[in-house]
Amino acid sequence: MIPAKFEYMKVSSVGEAVDLLEKHGFDAKILSGGHSLLPAMKLRLNRPEVLIDITGISGMDSITEQGDEIVIGANCTHSQLLRSELVQKQVNILAQAADTVGDVQVRNKGTIGGSLAHADPSADYPAVVLACDAVIVAEGKNGSREIAATDFFEGIFTTTLNDDEIITAIRFPKIAKGNYQKFYQSASRFAVVGVAVVRDGDSVKVGVTGVSDTPYRATAVEEAYAGNGDAAEHAVDDIEVMSDHFADVEYRSHLAKVMVKRALEA
Amino acid sequence: MKISIRINGKKHTDEVEPRISLTHYLRETLDMTGTHIGCDTSACGACTVTLNGDAVKSCTLLAVQADGAEVTTIEGMAKNGEMHPIQQAFKEKHGLQCGFCTPGMVMVAADILKHTPNPSEEDIRHGLKGNFCRCTGYHNIIKSIQHAAELINK
Numbered sequence A: 001m002i003p004a005k006f007e008y009m010k011v012s013s014v015g016e017a018v019d020l021l022e023k024h025g026f027d028a029k030i031l032s033g034g035h036s037l038l039p040a041m042k043l044r045l046n047r048p049e050v051l052i053d054i055t056g057i058s059g060m061d062s063i064t065e066q067g068d069e070i071v072i073g074a075n076c077t078h079s080q081l082l083r084s085e086l087v088q089k090q091v092n093i094l095a096q097a098a099d100t101v102g103d104v105q106v107r108n109k110g111t112i113g114g115s116l117a118h119a120d121p122s123a124d125y126p127a128v129v130l131a132c133d134a135v136i137v138a139e140g141k142n143g144s145r146e147i148a149a150t151d152f153f154e155g156i157f158t159t160t161l162n163d164d165e166i167i168t169a170i171r172f173p174k175i176a177k178g179n180y181q182k183f184y185q186s187a188s189r190f191a192v193v194g195v196a197v198v199r200d201g202d203s204v205k206v207g208v209t210g211v212s213d214t215p216y217r218a219t220a221v222e223e224a225y226a227g228n229g230d231a232a233e234h235a236v237d238d239i240e241v242m243s244d245h246f247a248d249v250e251y252r253s254h255l256a257k258v259m260v261k262r263a264l265e266a
Numbered sequence B: 001m002k003i004s005i006r007i008n009g010k011k012h013t014d015e016v017e018p019r020i021s022l023t024h025y026l027r028e029t030l031d032m033t034g035t036h037i038g039c040d041t042s043a044c045g046a047c048t049v050t051l052n053g054d055a056v057k058s059c060t061l062l063a064v065q066a067d068g069a070e071v072t073t074i075e076g077m078a079k080n081g082e083m084h085p086i087q088q089a090f091k092e093k094h095g096l097q098c099g100f101c102t103p104g105m106v107m108v109a110a111d112i113l114k115h116t117p118n119p120s121e122e123d124i125r126h127g128l129k130g131n132f133c134r135c136t137g138y139h140n141i142i143k144s145i146q147h148a149a150e151l152i153n154k
Ligand SMILES: Cc1cc2nc3c(=O)[nH]c(=O)nc-3n(C[C@H](O)[C@H](O)[C@H](O)COP(=O)(O)OP(=O)(O)OC[C@H]3O[C@@H](n4cnc5c(N)ncnc54)[C@H](O)[C@@H]3O)c2cc1C
Pocket: A029, A030, A031, A032, A033, A034, A035, A036, A037, A038, A039, A054, A074, A075, A100, A101, A102, A103, A106, A109, A110, A111, A112, A113, A114, A115, A116, A117, A118, A120, A122, A123, A124, A125, A165, A166, A167, A168, A188, A189, A190, A191, B042, B043
């Protein structure tokens, strides 16, 4: 399978990428790891005329400690995250989730920026950035802005990023205690349900992916939490649960409660 | 677009269309058919090569993305007519039947052993998640990779 024709450009700065996005509009797409975009292009689900490869931008694949935060460049691969000592020590839940993505080869190429921008409803990181209250840093023609994870996801494959914006980094607060629980779709390795729980004293923050068109914070669980797994009963309160050939609404709703319970009790 | 890739230690410079995958470039431009195409949709791992030392699925990588990189394919594993220890181990432990998946298995094994020189069975199974074999049932592939670790660490 060979994708439709396109022009390929490799940029060396964020400014250059933003200029090209502005110039080509809808016809252009950013290319990072290519592990969501290229399969879609082969299947003609996507036919961009221009691909802007951002992997040559220096500094966009760094992981640094800045005060109370760990700042992750958008071009960091899943493998880089799971092996980083800084991530393992300060945002272990992210390293844990990275290790569940796809397989070795996918983890070696796919990036966190690409995954967040793609916003696949079954992707893993959305649950983690939500539970961590991470911040997505985007740059566009009007400069740089910070988007709270809770304001980032809008729907299936849609985010609040503007057409001329690229994600440059993700800022994570240091997380003392968190864990990610995933129920794998056994062929693709995506999450049928993925739950991230971050503990903060006696309270918890719960991010859920795979259950609805849009990943969400299970606020009903957070409010009902009283130190054990019982609050998991509220995992899909007020949520429109999705249905597909892997899991119908009833099964997926039940699974969400089971996975939230596991994550709360882990 | 003009690209230049060092493959198995030798530099190749060619004019390619941006939409051509690294697999197609290897197989059709360079006639290096050791890298197989199974699914062509990043599921089966038959097309695995290493890119700057990391295992990747070459069907999901444009040749232009590999411009300037160092690529190793199955043809680059043997040195001076001697099989690589991973190949030797697959031979000794019967890690293949039809052999279709084998180039990808050997290349991903190189990545697994680079990061876990003494892998447990579970480490190996976790590492093989992206590689399908339709013949062996995986048991002998796992034994082969364990044996390869012994040969390399000897
Ligand atoms: C076999 C297989 C299994 C997988 N399993 C899983 C899994 O279990 N869990 C999971 O979460 N994911 C999984 N994935 C998806 C994988 O994680 C991708 O790497 C990821 O979704 C996209 O990242 P990328 O760098 O490859 O992005 P690309 O494919 O390059 O881009 C994806 C989209 O994001 C845009 N984009 C990329 N980077 C940026 C940026 N910095 N700013 C703005 N827009 C950008 C692109 O224009 C494109 O629309 C799997 C993929 C494959 C092929």
